[in-house]
Ligand SMILES: [Zn+2]
């Protein structure tokens with residue numbers, strides 16, 4: 250049906266992709282090749298998003314949030330708080346829950362907005378050799 | 379002399395960082411990584427320059443940097459983020475309207491009123507879902523100079539009132555799937571939606587001046603434009619091999 254649809258090989262492929270959330274309003278998943286599951290949330294995580302603490306970038310940002318927008322990690326921690334506050338401002342509970350479900354990987358990665366960096370890299374790279 | 383050293387250090391900052399210091403503004407169209415280089419340069423400012431006179435305008439910190447960080451998240455590495463920021467403030471002749479006299483009653487002798495219209499921020503971002511976001515912030519300052527005579531004494535005072543108008547337009551890519559938000563937007567937000575093959579969502583709001591709150595308020599105005607395209611709604615075109 251859908252030429253880009255998930256065949257068996259593709260599904261297998263997707264299981265090994267990093268599902269760390271990217272984007273702010275246009276949400277996506279990282280999509281690079283995963284090297285290990287996050288010790289806290291269990292999501293498959295790529296080399297770039299996997300820390301020496303065994304956590305994914307999301308869990309690490311939540312554990313030690315920074316208030317400085319000059320810090321590259323700021324926006325990751327700010328995003329969840331923003332969705333929560335703006336959800337209240339709008340009186341729209343689905344605005345937060347939609348983000349939350351997406352962030353927790355409730356959407357099949359096959360439906361994910363893999364618009365992240367890996368598209369651009371040309372190759373999936375980052376394979377732990 | 380110390381200021382000479384400091385000036386030399388400023389000369390090593392990112393060119394747009396220097397522009398924020400000397401011209402109190404910037405105008406550039408660059409990719410996210412290039413904006414990140416500017417933010418990195420700004421992050422090192424306080425370690426090198428102590429003098430407040432040479433600090434970037436405070437809106438750099440309160441508005442520009444957070445917006446660069448947030449919008450860059452939604453862009454492809456080759457997308458263009460265009461920003462024009464005039465952070466000089468409202469009090470320049472080209473921003474002021476002519477003065478006019480308001481009708482008065484004693485003890486007030488005269489009231490002169492004029493405005494400053496300061497469109498100090500314009501941003502265009504090419505987002506990674508193929509939509510294009512335009513954002514503008516305009517400060518509208520009302521000045522009133524009041525002259526009155528109380529018990530034979532002449533008194534003059536000036537009052538100002540500032541309203542910050544935020545306007546955003548998001549043009550979706552052709553035939554992008556949309557879903558009307560479940561609940562209407564808050565009453566303070568003005569929304570217009572044009573749905574041809576290419577949907578255009580335009581939102582605007584006015585806020586009392588508060589630069590520290592402004593970046594989040596801007597995002598509140600943007601949010602409506604994204605409630606129409608919630609995550610998981612559709613499968614976008616994938617460009618995988
Ligand atoms: Zn995690």
Ligand SMILES: [Zn+2]
Pocket residue numbers: 267268269279280281294295296297298
């Ligand atoms: Zn990743």
